[in-house]
């Protein structure tokens with residue numbers, strides 16, 4: 001199981017201290033089969049990379065530019081730059097960026113570029129509340145997958161993160177039965193080997209007890225709760241207890 005911490009626009013150098021607990025946990029037996037991945041803001045990727053140098057914790061960026069090259073793109077970093085500073089993963093297509101205008105075609109270019117740079121991609125998809133109410137969830141997910149992964153032959157480095165927009169930061173999670181079906185549906189979109197599918201949206205140490213029962217999920221993408229080392233560790237422990 002994968003446990004991905006998406007720190008969003010939080011954290012500074014003093015946040016590094018709290019990671020000692022997580023490092024210790026990652027080296028203990030309690031980690032079981034859990035794979036931990038931290039996606040801090042770009043300002044902290046280098047420091048996280050140093051901090052994690054003797055352990056198995058992965059590091060990722062939260063977004064990247066679609067180009068492989070250096071260029072006049074104020075405020076952006078490309079996948080090679082992320083790789084160069086120590087990232088192994090990158091989140092692409094997060095709804096917080098889709099809301100700001102990233103469309104499926106741009107997301108497709110970003111994914112291609114990240115794969116070329118040999119990063120693993122955590123590709124986020126999910127419907128909004130209004131799409132859910134109009135019963136368009138499956139339609140939206142199909143479109144996001146179809147355009148987002150267009151012309152990408154080798155999908156072995158792609159994880160899909162199903163993050164219903166209405167579940168992010170709201171305390172709400174989908175009904176177990178719905179979530180199981182949606183994950184099956186996502187996996188069915190892939191002919192050869194199906195990708196790992198993560199769930200994200202309000203995952204916390206309480207609701208993980210229900211989420212862990214959904215046996216086709218391969219892990220979790222965790223926002224708010226992941227900023228607290230104890231809560232993050234608790235989520236992993238409770239997944240296996």
Ligand SMILES: O=C(CO)COP(=O)(O)O
Nearest residue numbers: 006168169201202223224
């Ligand atoms: O957006 C998310 C992770 O990418 C989920 O955030 P929360 O866990 O804070 O709901």
